[in-house]
Amino acid sequence: MSNLLAPRMSAVKESPTGAISGKVRDLVKEGKRVINLGEGELDFDTPEAAKLAGIQAICNGQTKYTDVGGTIELKDAIVRKFKDENNLVYASDEVIASSGAKQIIFNAFLATISPGDEVIIPAPYWVSYPDIVNLAGGVPVIVECGEDSCFKLTPQVLEATLTEKTTWIVLNTPNNPTGAVYTARELRALADVLAHYPRVLVMSDEIYEHITYDHSHESIAAVDSRLHERTLTINGVSKVYSMTGWRLGFAGGPAWLIRALEVLQSQSTSNPSSISQAAAIAALDGGTDFLAPRMQILRKRRARVMDAIAQSGGRLSCNETEGTFYLYANCTGMIGCKTPSGKVIESDIDAADFLLDEGGLAMVPGTAFGLAPYLRIAYSIADNELEEACNLLVEACNKLS
Ligand SMILES: Cc1ncc(COP(=O)(O)O)c(C=O)c1O
Known part of the structure; x- marks a missing residue:
């Protein structure tokens, strides 16, 4: 069968x-x-405050559908988080919450890739990127970034890989599986190349954001404001807050793209769990001490x-x-x-x-x-x-x- x-x-x-x-x-x-x-x-x-907020949400009857892209309260918390922690300013129609960062990645590729469009994925990569690109009808362009470049994409390799079919470049810092963390200088060098390719979108997957040892995490859209209008900055509570099972991811990006993600989400899973949304607000507002x-x-x-x-x-x-x-x-x-x-x-x-x-x-x-x-x-x-x-x-x- x-x-x-x-x-x-x-x-x-x-x-x-x-x-x-x-x-x-x-x-x-x-x-x-x-x-x-x-x-x-x-x-x-999971941090205590987030657990309690989840329990409270259940007891208070916050157990019904919410707005597809997340409650106003959660969107406000996401906007605050991006501003305070990443120096990224978004309006509330420029952020979305989903059932995990994975859903955002899935919907972003589905919403933007036409047959034959290329997506540059530095390898080693998180396992799901190429499959999602394939499923969306695109072509994953895998660029090996070996130990000699500390597993990082260099501006020279990026420049050599970009074509007129390139729709996205995927950056994941801190990186799964290598643990590499791009510095502001390294991101600026990549942004300088991307500045010459105004139609290329940037997916910045920052889900491991605060799990760094020597230097702190940087967001490419904040490092170079020229990219702000075409970068989807993806994050979530899974890794930093040990909340993998709550399934709550979020992103900031241009309003047209966020709207498209919301439309796709409205026809698939609808809103992320109302209980997880309440817990995520407490997690994000609770800081990272x-x-x-x-x-x-x-x-x-x-x-x-x-x-x-x-x-x-x-x-x-x-x-x-x-x-x-x-x-x-x-x-x-x-x-x-x-x-x-x-x-x-x-x-x-x-x-x-x-x-x-x-x-x-x-x-x-x-x-x-x-x-x-x-x-x-x-x-x-x-x-x-x-x-x-x-x-x-x-x-x-x-x-x-
Ligand atoms: C690099 C990367 N991005 C995204 C995800 C998905 O995160 P979520 O649990 O929010 O769907 C993972 C999970 O392993 C990951 O490693």
């Missing part, structure tokens, strides 16, 4: 990160002990994983990352190695399979993010579990010959 599926389904595959989580669940069901270093969410709790101790914990975890990588006998290597809770470890040193069962590791997919089978460690191979051979290690799990995972990682690497 699968021939009843529409042709467009061949343009999209299951999210590889979701598939890994499914595999882990299956192994756990079989009674195997697996430590999941593949999950894109923090183990921290609660993050300081969390960042301390993440800093220690990052150091612990870096230490394990250093002890891997050259099987893995990685530079210290600038943000997020991911390390993107180069696993070239595992390729060509033999596992205790005699299998030769030929790719990062084999490396991830070996670590899962031998070490009980789940991580996502770089192939899923468009740049191999790497392993994305998410250190967003409890300290004791991470300690065990690091020991198992070193042990497993030492078993390779």
